[in-house]
Amino acid sequence: MNSIVSSLAGVRLMNPTILSSGILGVSAASLQRIAKSGAGAVTTKSIGPAKREGHPTPVVVGVTGGILNAVGLSCPPLEESLSELKKTLKAVKSPVIASFYGRTIEEFGDVAERVSEIKPDLLEANISCPNAENELGKPFAIDPESAEKVTQEIKDRVRIPLIMKLSPNVADIASIAASVESAGADAISAVNTVGPGMVINIETAKPVLSNRFGGMSGPAIKPIAVRCVYQIYEVVEIPIIGIGGIQNGRDAIEMMMAGANVVGIGTAVIEKDINIFSNVCNEIIQFMDEWGYTQLDELIGKSHLK
Amino acid sequence: MDAPEIVEINEVRDETPTVKTFILDKKIKAEPGQFAMLWMPDVAEKPFSFSRLGGNIEFTLRAVGSFTQKLFNLKKGKVLGVRGPYGGGYFRIAGERICVVAGGVGLAPLMPLIDRIIEENKKVDILFGAATEKELFWLSELKSKKNNVLIATDDGTCGKKGSVCDILRDQVAEKKFDQIYTCGPELMMKKVADLAVREKIPCQVSLERYMKCGVGICGQCCIDPAGLRVCKDGPVFSAKELQNTEFGKYRRDASGSRCSL
Structure with missing residues (x-):
């Protein structure tokens, strides 16, 4: 009998599927529903230092192979986010990953400290949102030095295992992964949305998204995500959450063979709805049965030449 | 998921001083109670339920915020972006004795349902409440179908003075409804839903x-x-x-x- 029990930075997951940040993560109620529907862990929408409405609508637009989004890091006032997180921890039996962001390196540390007081199972620093550049500047994930500094700052201030979420929109993701690992990161999420991209409506000659540009997600970005995870796996020891275009068990296994310990799922909820988590798990088990695998460990990184 | 499709406005109809209907140059196969996202370039994108299906789609809106106020400036020939239909939970026709409870522009999403109830030759009681007589609309159309239409206005300028919920209470005491449908201000719908649950009448809320x-x-x-x-x-x-x-x-x-x- 095979097993899909997973572990991530010392936290045990009943299965390797994780609800990615920014998807159905506004409220405790929604996260509880996703956890009950079969996700191995759930990630909150990124908690920020102050109330933000995000960008005006439209913030999402469909494109071939996925969607572009520029929600723009909307979040309630910090105190309210923390009380919702408290409710989430009470309601959700599976591990909860608290995603968060700050506007400066110091603020990443401040928010991390406040969030860690609520004791989520894991923290995920969103240093790679591509949609708030006008207000927040370039994401910290775009160069190894700032990625390392922000990781260091957070690690100096909190004890809960820390995941750094990286951007695919860089020349050398491996060097950034190596730098966050050296600064003490406990895991890496790879990747955030790709691009950003843009859609112009030709009848009106207007960009559709109010932010004009938006990060791309969905099946079309999977090859990019798989390549990023593959490159990261070559240079780090810490576990990787592989995210990008996963729609079924085969996609999840491909991501694990690239080097992911567990996988994040988000955009696929549009097409497959919320039972995607249990469907992906069943498909993984079926594949393992068919091909004689008994543990997920046997799959992880299997595509790398040894 | 789709990108918005650009659709021309074929006609704009004034329904009341604060309510307009936009008839678009597009047909969509949708269920009563489903909605579309309407995009006004440079303004925003917001969800609105269809107020008419079958032929060209219609949206009947009340000017409440900046989006609807700007939309109200659009004339025939201008365009909107439309994506949809959306909504996995829509009005499902059930029962023989049906009661529809509408508050203000909440009548709009109920109209495709009323059309369908009538197509199926079922009896429907329509209870329609608004702030004042001038804010009532589609009355002749509702009545022409020989439905039982009862009106309430907050100021008593038409029908019973008070809330449409008061009429519902009386009607429920008199008649045996199999199904109640409601759309309107949330606090009104809450009263309708509570009454329906108390009386054990199935009720659908938008x-x-x-x-x-x-x-x-x-x-x-x-x-x-x-x-x-x-x-x-x-x-x-x-x-x-x-x-x-x-x-x-x-x-x-x-x-x-x-x-x-």
């Missing part, structure tokens, strides 16, 4: 929440405590599902912060 994606992933419109998504699991829910939830109490704004109704 809910409104701040929406961003419309396709069930952003989580902005989820209802506490079950996490039901208004865009994907709704917008129409049974009154029973909404018992002991945030319905009638609070909602979330664009930031995700709670605000009481």
Whole structure:
């Protein structure tokens, strides 16, 4: 009998599927529903230092192979986010990953400290949102030095295992992964949305998204995500959450063979709805049965030449 | 998921001083209670239920915020972006003795349902409430179908003075309804839903929440405590599902912060 029990930075997951940040993560109620529907862990929408409405609508637009989004890091006032997180921890039996962001390196540390007081199972620093550049500047994930500094700052201030979420929109993701690992990161999420991209409506000659540009997600970005995870796996020891275009068990296994310990799922909820988590798990088990695998460990990184 | 499709406005009709109907150059196969996201370039994109199906789609809106106010300036020949139809929970026809309870522009999403009830030759009582006589619309059309139409206005300028819920209470005491449908201000719908649950009459409620994606992933419109998504699991829910939830109490704004109704 095979097993899909997973572990991530010392936290045990009943299965390797994780609800990615920014998807159905506004409220405790929604996260509880996703956890009950079969996700191995759930990630909150990124908690920020102050109330933000995000960008005006439209913030999402469909494109071939996925969607572009520029929600723009909307979040309630910090105190309210923390009380919702408290409710989430009470309601959700599976591990909860608290995603968060700050506007400066110091603020990443401040928010991390406040969030860690609520004791989520894991923290995920969103240093790679591509949609708030006008207000927040370039994401910290775009160069190894700032990625390392922000990781260091957070690690100096909190004890809960820390995941750094990286951007695919860089020349050398491996060097950034190596730098966050050296600064003490406990895991890496790879990747955030790709691009950003843009859609112009030709009848009106207007960009559709109010932010004009938006990060791309969905099946079309999977090859990019798989390549990023593959490159990261070559240079780090810490576990990787592989995210990008996963729609079924085969996609999840491909991501694990690239080097992911567990996988994040988000955009696929549009097409497959919320039972995607249990469907992906069943498909993984079926594949393992068919091909004689008994543990997920046997799959992880299997595509790398040894 | 689709990008918005650009559609021309064929006609704009004034219904009341604050309500207009926009008839678009597009037909969509949709169910009563389903909605579309309407995009006004350079302004915003917001969800609106269809007020007419079958022929060209129509949206009947009340000017309440900056979006609808700007929309009201659009004339025939201008364009809007449309994506949809959305909504996995819509009005489902059930029972023989049907009661529809509308508050103000809440009549709009109920109209495709009323059309369909009439097509199926079922009897429908329509209870319609508004602030004042001038805000009532489609009365002759509603009455021409020989439905029982009862009116309430807050100021008593037409029909019974008071809330449409008072009429519902009297009607429920007199008649035996198999199904109640409601759309209107949330506190009104809450009263209707509570009465229906108390009287053990199945009731379908069309809910409104701040929406961003419309396709069930952003989580902005989820209802506490079950996490039901208004865009994907709704917008129409049974009154029973909404018992002991945030319905009638609070909602979330664009930031995700709670605000009481």
